[in-house]
Amino acid sequence: MKKLSIIITTLFLISSFIFTEKTLAAEEQTPYVKSANIEIILEDNTYLVKEKVEVDNITESEDRKVEHLVKQITENKVKDVKISSNGIELIPEIIKGENLDRYVIKIGNEDEEVAEYLIEYKVNKAEGIFEVPLFVPEYEAQGEQRNIHISFQAPEGQVIQKNSFPILNESGLNMVEKDMANIPAMTKFLYAEKTKFFNSFNIISTIALLSLFLMLLYWGIYEKRKNRREANGN
Amino acid sequence: MSGTSPIFYYVVAGYFIVTVAIGLLAGRGNKTSEDHLVAGRSIGPLIGGAALAATQLSAGTFVGTIGILYLTGASYLWYWPGLWAGWIVSAIWVAPKFQRFKGVTVPEYIEKRYNSKAAKMISAALIIVAYSVYLIAQYVAGGILMNVMFGLPMIWGATITIVITMIYTLKGGMKATAYSDFFQAIIMAGCFFVALPILYSQAGGFGNVGSFLTELNPKLTGWHWGFKDLLGFGLAFGLSMAIAPYELARMYSLKNEKTVRLAIGFSFVFQAIIAVSIGLVGFGIRAIYPVMGSPDSASSIMALELLPPVIGALFMVAILASIMSTVSGVMIVSSSAVSHDIYGTLKKSATDKQKMIVNRIAVVVLSVFPLAFAIKPFDLVQFIVLVQASMIASFFFATVVIGLNWKRATGTAAIVSMIGGMATVLLWHVFDKPWGLNEVIPGVMVSCILLIVVSFFTKPVPQESLDPFFK
Numbered sequence A: 001m002k003k004l005s006i007i008i009t010t011l012f013l014i015s016s017f018i019f020t021e022k023t024l025a026a027e028e029q030t031p032y033v034k035s036a037n038i039e040i041i042l043e044d045n046t047y048l049v050k051e052k053v054e055v056d057n058i059t060e061s062e063d064r065k066v067e068h069l070v071k072q073i074t075e076n077k078v079k080d081v082k083i084s085s086n087g088i089e090l091i092p093e094i095i096k097g098e099n100l101d102r103y104v105i106k107i108g109n110e111d112e113e114v115a116e117y118l119i120e121y122k123v124n125k126a127e128g129i130f131e132v133p134l135f136v137p138e139y140e141a142q143g144e145q146r147n148i149h150i151s152f153q154a155p156e157g158q159v160i161q162k163n164s165f166p167i168l169n170e171s172g173l174n175m176v177e178k179d180m181a182n183i184p185a186m187t188k189f190l191y192a193e194k195t196k197f198f199n200s201f202n203i204i205s206t207i208a209l210l211s212l213f214l215m216l217l218y219w220g221i222y223e224k225r226k227n228r229r230e231a232n233g234n
Numbered sequence B: 001m002s003g004t005s006p007i008f009y010y011v012v013a014g015y016f017i018v019t020v021a022i023g024l025l026a027g028r029g030n031k032t033s034e035d036h037l038v039a040g041r042s043i044g045p046l047i048g049g050a051a052l053a054a055t056q057l058s059a060g061t062f063v064g065t066i067g068i069l070y071l072t073g074a075s076y077l078w079y080w081p082g083l084w085a086g087w088i089v090s091a092i093w094v095a096p097k098f099q100r101f102k103g104v105t106v107p108e109y110i111e112k113r114y115n116s117k118a119a120k121m122i123s124a125a126l127i128i129v130a131y132s133v134y135l136i137a138q139y140v141a142g143g144i145l146m147n148v149m150f151g152l153p154m155i156w157g158a159t160i161t162i163v164i165t166m167i168y169t170l171k172g173g174m175k176a177t178a179y180s181d182f183f184q185a186i187i188m189a190g191c192f193f194v195a196l197p198i199l200y201s202q203a204g205g206f207g208n209v210g211s212f213l214t215e216l217n218p219k220l221t222g223w224h225w226g227f228k229d230l231l232g233f234g235l236a237f238g239l240s241m242a243i244a245p246y247e248l249a250r251m252y253s254l255k256n257e258k259t260v261r262l263a264i265g266f267s268f269v270f271q272a273i274i275a276v277s278i279g280l281v282g283f284g285i286r287a288i289y290p291v292m293g294s295p296d297s298a299s300s301i302m303a304l305e306l307l308p309p310v311i312g313a314l315f316m317v318a319i320l321a322s323i324m325s326t327v328s329g330v331m332i333v334s335s336s337a338v339s340h341d342i343y344g345t346l347k348k349s350a351t352d353k354q355k356m357i358v359n360r361i362a363v364v365v366l367s368v369f370p371l372a373f374a375i376k377p378f379d380l381v382q383f384i385v386l387v388q389a390s391m392i393a394s395f396f397f398a399t400v401v402i403g404l405n406w407k408r409a410t411g412t413a414a415i416v417s418m419i420g421g422m423a424t425v426l427l428w429h430v431f432d433k434p435w436g437l438n439e440v441i442p443g444v445m446v447s448c449i450l451l452i453v454v455s456f457f458t459k460p461v462p463q464e465s466l467d468p469f470f471k
Helices: A002-020 A200-233 B006-026 B033-041 B045-056 B059-072 B074-101 B106-114 B117-150 B154-203 B206-216 B227-243 B245-253 B257-288 B295-305 B309-346 B352-368 B381-405 B411-430 B440-456
Strands: A032-043 A046-056 A065-071 A078-085 A088-090 A093-095 A100-106 A115-124 A131-133 A135-137 A148-153 A175-180 A186-188
Touching (some): A100 B206, A200 B154, A200 B309, B006 B117, B006 B154, B006 B309, B033 B309, B033 B352, B045 B154, B045 B245, B045 B257, B045 B309, B059 B117, B059 B295, B059 B309, B059 B381, B074 B227, B074 B245, B074 B257, B074 B381, B106 B117, B106 B309, B106 B381, B117 B154, B117 B245, B117 B295, B117 B352, B117 B381, B154 B245, B154 B257, B154 B352, B206 B257, B227 B245, B227 B381, B245 B381, B257 B295, B295 B309, B381 B440, B411 B440
Parallel strands (some): A032 A148
Antiparallel strands (some): A032 A046, A046 A115, A065 A100, A078 A088, A078 A115, A093 A100, A148 A175
């Protein structure tokens, strides 16, 4: 019985790994965002946005159409949208929603594997609101490469705060650049005349670290006393 | 590199140092197998509860579940009731009896209850297989994490995770893993309290997120998954959680039966915090990144690009903590299956010292072996975790739950049940889930039917095998 169980066990060990290695889905070739370069400049209370997108494998799409999602930020409205590819203006089909608009364009020539296009638009800046909606293509970016480049230029004399989105590692700059893995629905670059040290992020971070340290300290003291009690009891 | 703040390196390094230190301090003084594998049966309810929660909450939760919630929306949360039902089954019918039995490994229960060394060895082998699959998911998640944070190739990230975990597991055993799990559980639960307000402040508030997601895809706030799928997920997790060897092994380390029930209660609190939080994280991230290449990287992306560096680093550390707490629990169970259940049975004269040497070798080998499969994983993290949950449930649910509560179950029936359940899961998986049913449903059904039917046709076990489990 022991030998039989060893044989059965061994057979299972081998066969289980073979079976569980089965791939569930074949890899499909779909269009993807090869790169995107997004420039945002703030002038006279208006954001000027230029979004240059490169889509690869576009021949895998039957109709060569790309839908773009544009988040509606109530106060900061998108206007004067102009889309072009190779110098030719593209007229988008616009589907308006309550929280989300969709812009559909047809890109690239028949045989082109890679299509590049430029989206230019303006966003009114409301008082105290720093969100800028971006055009998000329906195709995913190549996540590992961080090919989404975003830059923001604040008005003269202003410095961009670290508690912006996307988060910044340096402070005191008038212009920032960030490489990301995916195109976000919006950016939120906060700025002021000087760097504010006591912002919400710094306060929250300090409280979190302090709490963790105090908890560890209390736990260490508790365990030490417990061990001493047990040793004395023994 | 990715432009990661240097704070990430300090926080991650600090976490590794503190975790290893806690593990080594807690586990010093281990002399015997009983000290090493069951912490001398000294763990109290709070640390025990945290350890139960932390072991269960793995990469599957912080990477995989957030990824699936990001991709498919709120309906996926319905698997949690299935999971908790499994814990209730454990608290009432399984865990207290396990603690009372005072074994060292889970297959040891199989041997004692069914009076069968063969059943013990087969169950040990099945644990090794299922948990090797489980480790693949953890390594993939660790690799993704390190890749996103530091730009490291996945294999290096997975290796670093394994090595750090191995250090305190090898040295400190079960007590080390329990104490480090407590620390890791605090980080896991705590980081959400700071991360969620920041995430939703950036996303525009709860109302905005809800209406945006509904308009993006109504199924995100509605029903992406059908009843059959949700039943399958709930059963896979619930049935496996009721008898999960890495949780049952922890029952041996608790002081008494009352501690077991209290610990499960504390574990529920931790889990509830996590369940709600990861749901909110998945939805919030989707509102900010409507299109994402790899859903499994959703939580890492949030930590790197949305949260302040300290909080983002703590969140990444929480994910690492979830991986390491599970890996350490699995290492203990799998290695003891080799050293005590297979080696100890084949070589009856093996001393405790010899078994501990084999145990340590097994920790290293079983930790490294799944790396080869992690390089080319066969599915998203969460679905790899689901496959192993189905395997565990299919070969153990009947033998543990029915065996602990029905005296007539026999040794031969246990063997047939385990093999039949496992074979059913594998075949169901190979044939691409006929009728859209998750493999756990036929797997558990077949194993239960086989256990009951074959028991009636085979010799009952002697009374002394039943005495530890039936008063």
